[in-house]
Amino acid sequence: MTLPAQHPLVDGRTSASALVTAYSGTRPDRQPVWFMRQAGRSLPEYRASRAGVAMLDSCLDPELASEITLQPVRRHDVDAAIFFSDIVVPLRLVGVDVDIKPGVGPVFGTPVRTLDDVQRLRDLGPLDDERLAPVAAGVARTVAALGSTPLIGFAGAPFTLAAYLVEGGPSRDHLAARRLMHADPAAWDALMAWTAEVSGAFLRAQVRAGASAAQLFDSWAGALSKADYVRGCAPASSQVLAGVRALGVPVVHFGVGTGELLVAMRDAGADVVGVDYRVPLDEASARLGGATPLQGNVDPALLGAPWPVLEAHVRDILERGRSAPSHVLNLGHGVPPETDPDVLTRLVALAHEL
Amino acid sequence: MTLPAQHPLVDGRTSASALVTAYSGTRPDRQPVWFMRQAGRSLPEYRASRAGVAMLDSCLDPELASEITLQPVRRHDVDAAIFFSDIVVPLRLVGVDVDIKPGVGPVFGTPVRTLDDVQRLRDLGPLDDERLAPVAAGVARTVAALGSTPLIGFAGAPFTLAAYLVEGGPSRDHLAARRLMHADPAAWDALMAWTAEVSGAFLRAQVRAGASAAQLFDSWAGALSKADYVRGCAPASSQVLAGVRALGVPVVHFGVGTGELLVAMRDAGADVVGVDYRVPLDEASARLGGATPLQGNVDPALLGAPWPVLEAHVRDILERGRSAPSHVLNLGHGVPPETDPDVLTRLVALAHEL
Numbered sequence: 001m002t003l004p005a006q007h008p009l010v011d012g013r014t015s016a017s018a019l020v021t022a023y024s025g026t027r028p029d030r031q032p033v034w035f036m037r038q039a040g041r042s043l044p045e046y047r048a049s050r051a052g053v054a055m056l057d058s059c060l061d062p063e064l065a066s067e068i069t070l071q072p073v074r075r076h077d078v079d080a081a082i083f084f085s086d087i088v089v090p091l092r093l094v095g096v097d098v099d100i101k102p103g104v105g106p107v108f109g110t111p112v113r114t115l116d117d118v119q120r121l122r123d124l125g126p127l128d129d130e131r132l133a134p135v136a137a138g139v140a141r142t143v144a145a146l147g148s149t150p151l152i153g154f155a156g157a158p159f160t161l162a163a164y165l166v167e168g169g170p171s172r173d174h175l176a177a178r179r180l181m182h183a184d185p186a187a188w189d190a191l192m193a194w195t196a197e198v199s200g201a202f203l204r205a206q207v208r209a210g211a212s213a214a215q216l217f218d219s220w221a222g223a224l225s226k227a228d229y230v231r232g233c234a235p236a237s238s239q240v241l242a243g244v245r246a247l248g249v250p251v252v253h254f255g256v257g258t259g260e261l262l263v264a265m266r267d268a269g270a271d272v273v274g275v276d277y278r279v280p281l282d283e284a285s286a287r288l289g290g291a292t293p294l295q296g297n298v299d300p301a302l303l304g305a306p307w308p309v310l311e312a313h314v315r316d317i318l319e320r321g322r323s324a325p326s327h328v329l330n331l332g333h334g335v336p337p338e339t340d341p342d343v344l345t346r347l348v349a350l351a352h353e354l
Numbered sequence: 355m356t357l358p359a360q361h362p363l364v365d366g367r368t369s370a371s372a373l374v375t376a377y378s379g380t381r382p383d384r385q386p387v388w389f390m391r392q393a394g395r396s397l398p399e400y401r402a403s404r405a406g407v408a409m410l411d412s413c414l415d416p417e418l419a420s421e422i423t424l425q426p427v428r429r430h431d432v433d434a435a436i437f438f439s440d441i442v443v444p445l446r447l448v449g450v451d452v453d454i455k456p457g458v459g460p461v462f463g464t465p466v467r468t469l470d471d472v473q474r475l476r477d478l479g480p481l482d483d484e485r486l487a488p489v490a491a492g493v494a495r496t497v498a499a500l501g502s503t504p505l506i507g508f509a510g511a512p513f514t515l516a517a518y519l520v521e522g523g524p525s526r527d528h529l530a531a532r533r534l535m536h537a538d539p540a541a542w543d544a545l546m547a548w549t550a551e552v553s554g555a556f557l558r559a560q561v562r563a564g565a566s567a568a569q570l571f572d573s574w575a576g577a578l579s580k581a582d583y584v585r586g587c588a589p590a591s592s593q594v595l596a597g598v599r600a601l602g603v604p605v606v607h608f609g610v611g612t613g614e615l616l617v618a619m620r621d622a623g624a625d626v627v628g629v630d631y632r633v634p635l636d637e638a639s640a641r642l643g644g645a646t647p648l649q650g651n652v653d654p655a656l657l658g659a660p661w662p663v664l665e666a667h668v669r670d671i672l673e674r675g676r677s678a679p680s681h682v683l684n685l686g687h688g689v690p691p692e693t694d695p696d697v698l699t700r701l702v703a704l705a706h707e708l
Contacts, residue, residue: 172526175690178655182663222611225632225653257576259614260632278579278614299579301532309536336529 007210008143009248014150014212019080022326023213023250023272025293031318031327032079033351034152035344036254037334038072039084042341045071055100056092059085062138069142073149076345077352079328080150080213083139083206087156087217088164090202093131095124096165104170111168113180115187121165121194127201135202136209143210150213152252153206153244157218158195158236159229165191174223181232188232196236200243207247214244215252215274218265222257222276229261234268241269252295256333262287277301277332281320294324297332298347303339310343314350361564362497363602368504368566373434376680377567377604377626379647385672385681386433387705388506389698390608391688392426393438396695399425409454410446413439416492423496427503430699431706433682434504434567437493437560441510441571442518444556447485449478450519458524465522467534469541475519475548481555489556490563497564504567506606507560507598511572512549512590513583519545528577535586542586550590554597561601568598569606569628572619576611576630583615588622595623606649610687616641631655631686635674648678651686652701657693664697668704 008014021028040046049068050058058064068084088098088106097109112118129136143151156164159177164170166177181188203214216237221229237253244251253265254274262284266273273292275284277299284294298317302310314329321327329351335344362368372386394400403422404412412418422438442452442460451463466472483490497505510518513531518524520531535542557568570591575583591607598605607619608628616638620627627646629638631653638648652671656664668683675681683705689698 173654173687175655175658178653179658182653182656182667183659225634227634257611280579280581299532299536300527301529302536304529304533305537313536333527 007248008150008212013148017079017148017150017212019150019328020212020250022293022328023252025271025325027326030079031329031351031354033329033348034078034080034082035072035076035331035335036082038076038078038082038344039068040335041337042335042339042344043071043075044341045075055086055102056089059089060092060134062134062141065138066141066145069138069151070145072344073146075341076348078348080152081142081146082152082215083142083154083211085135085154087160087219089135090127090155090198091161091165093135093202094121094127094198096121106164106169108165108168111176112165112191113176113187115184115190118187118190118194121191127198129205132201132205136205139206139209139211151211153203153211153214155199155203155214155216155240157216157221157233157255158192158199158240159221159224159233160217160219161195161199162188162191163220163223165195174220178223178228181228192233192236196239200240203240203244204247207244207249211249213250213252215254216240216270218253218255218258221255221261221265224261226260226264230264234264237265238268245269245271254295259284266292272328274330275332281317281327282323285323288324290323291325293326293328294321295328295330298330300331300333300336300339303336303343307343307346310347311350314347315354318351318354361602362504362566367502371433371502371504371566373504373682374566374604376647376682377606379625379679381680384433385683385705385708387683387702388432388434388436389426389430389685389689390436392430392432392436392698393422394689395691396689396693396698397425397429398695399429409440409456410443410452413443414446414488416488416495419492420495420499423492423505424499426698427500429695430702432702434506435496435500436506436569437496437508437565439489439508441514441573443489444481444509444552445515445519447489447556448475448481448552450475460518460523462519462522465530466519466545467530467541469538469544472541472544472548475545481552483559486555486559490559493560493563493565505565507557507565507568509553509557509568509570509594511570511575511587511609512546512553512594513575513578513587514571514573515549515553516542516545517574517577519549528574532577532582535582546587546590550593554594557594557598558601561598561603565603567604567606569608570594570624572607572609572612575609575615575619578615580614580618584618588618591619592622599623599625608649613638620646626682628684629686635671635681636677639677642678644677645679647680647682648675649682649684652684654685654687654690654693657690657697661697661700664701665704668701669708672705672708
């Protein structure tokens with residue numbers, strides 16, 4: 001693995017970029033924009049690169065992960081790359097029996113339900129630099145190609161990792177995970193401590209290898225009451241966020257259906273709060289006291305609407321985003337696979353010309 | 355079909371019940387409690403009754419639907435029965451090609467995506483009394499057996515029906531439905547007008563056959579922004595709610611993940627607002643101005659926690675529920691299939707003794 005000689009924010013490579021400026025709370029000259037899941041199935045070049053390669057194998061092939069990460073930057077002129085990976089990659093790297101089943105999602109050999117199960121996870125050993133080598137190599141390669149365009153590092157939050165591990169796969173209500181939180185707090189706390197370590201190590205490795213910012217995805221936090229989130233999940237997320245911020249990069253915290261948790265997610269120690277499509281940005285900013293940079297919140301459903309409808313929606317979002325100190329335009333959830341990529345390119349151009 | 359000689363609220367059969375009293379905004383002497391999906395897979399007698407019978411067939415067999423509806427009343431001493439049915443039953447009754455696939459949910463022969471598709475739904479003809487006969491017969495039979503225990507009628511809200519029809523099955527984000535709302539408002543409005551008619555006819559038939567109250571389930575409303583809900587969905591729900599209230603019974607309006615929509619759902623014309631497990635009842639009541647009867651909101655995940663944890667949770671909910679004019683104890687979502695039914699019985703006894 002080749003580490004950059006200096007950190008990109010220290011050496012100035014990306015520190016003046018629109019993205020890093022906005023993430024740092026200052027409104028840049030150019031409206032920054034990128035898309036969650038911009039590297040993915042909406043792009044024909046992605047489908048070609050992935051042909052015959054299993055999802056997790058593609059994440060762990062530095063050359064392929066880097067190529068996929070760069071594709072949307074080349075095509076759309078977005079203001080950031082986000083490292084192509086998956087929430088369960090750090091679990092696979094420590095040796096958890098997990099695979100991604102197309103059309104289903106992550107599926108685990110054995111669900112984690114007891115303190116002994118958590119101990120078995122811990123027995124797998126730490127997510128050390130050796131295990132993280134393919135990720136660091138992929139990031140370093142990507143950063144070298146990106147030049148002054150920042151790369152965002154990526155990890156699933158401890159609760160989302162825990163929810164997958166307890167359920168043994170995707171779930172609508174995350175009942176088993178939420179039950180464990182209340183039924184066996186010792187096992188739950190041990191599991192969250194472990195997922196926090198793994199999530200944190202994964203994210204820090206990406207930053208140390210050259211990512212200029214990081215985003216912590218708590219995909220399933222919206223399944224939680226605020227009380228459960230604050231008591232059972234936020235402390236572990238705080239640990240991850242603090243570890244990354246200590247490296248000197250800004251961190252975004254995002255969840256789906258988390259309108260009621262925005263303040264708690266900011267207070268967990270995030271610089272920027274991602275807002276899904278449900279809550280208007282001016283309302284989100286008001287909840288956050290008007291002092292927090294925001295990211296979001298184009299409704300992915302509107303990517304398939306006629307252009308004038310989408311354009312009006314995006315203009316409204318940019319207008320509402322002015323109530324925050326700064327705003328990075330993004331979707332309120334990932335790019336749907338059936339999206340016409342030309343619509344995304346046009347959306348970037350619109351944001352940049354406004 | 356045998357209709358009751360008089361409406362249960364007019365003839366006084368259930369008007370003094372704890373449930374109807376609470377739904378009407380007065381705190382009764384006994385704390386009313388029932389459970390969403392109380393008639394279902396958590397009960398061995400249900401699994402025995404359903405053996406070899408497809409879900410929709412069981413809903414449309416008056417004798418079987420009635421037996422299943424009565425099972426949890428006999429076993430748990432709950433304060434209400436809810437008619438055993440499914441959200442897609444009215445669709446099946448008008449001739450839509452839909453089936454319920456075990457482990458998946460409703461699956462449709464053809465998704466509804468255009469104005470022509472909606473016209474084809476309308477060409478199926480209205481959900482008239484003849485088509486509703488098995489439902490009315492099942493309700494009448496149940497009401498006769500229930501005596502002074504009220505029966506709650508049940509229907510999916512227009513948006514939830516529309517979301518199923520557009521997606522052609524279950525979906526996490528309801529992207530296709532939400533896209534149609536913005537991409538083709540004429541088709542969307544026509545679809546919502548049709549689902550409102552069908553949902554309303556289904557619910558009114560249950561009330562006319564003797565149900566003492568009704569609950570409109572908008573299972574997927576939580577996928578919507580407030581603006582989309584208010585503009586694109588609430589008018590259709592209002593039409594359903596008004597049609598049922600005109601028959602003189604109280605109506606509950608419930609959705610999952612709808613903490614941000616509570617006021618809009620009440621203002622659509624509901625007497626009672628159901629609250630899922632995410633928002634504490636005192637906060638829900640404050641959002642509603644303290645003047646709306648509430649239903650909810652035990653976290654189904656806690657049904658599998660040790661009894662002292664569940665008991666503390668239920669006591670806390672009952673305490674917070676005192677901030678509303680009245681409160682019907684319920685879950686914040688349906689009974690999970692793996693629930694120990696004895697826990698539900700114990701929970702009813704706890705509510706009644708407090």
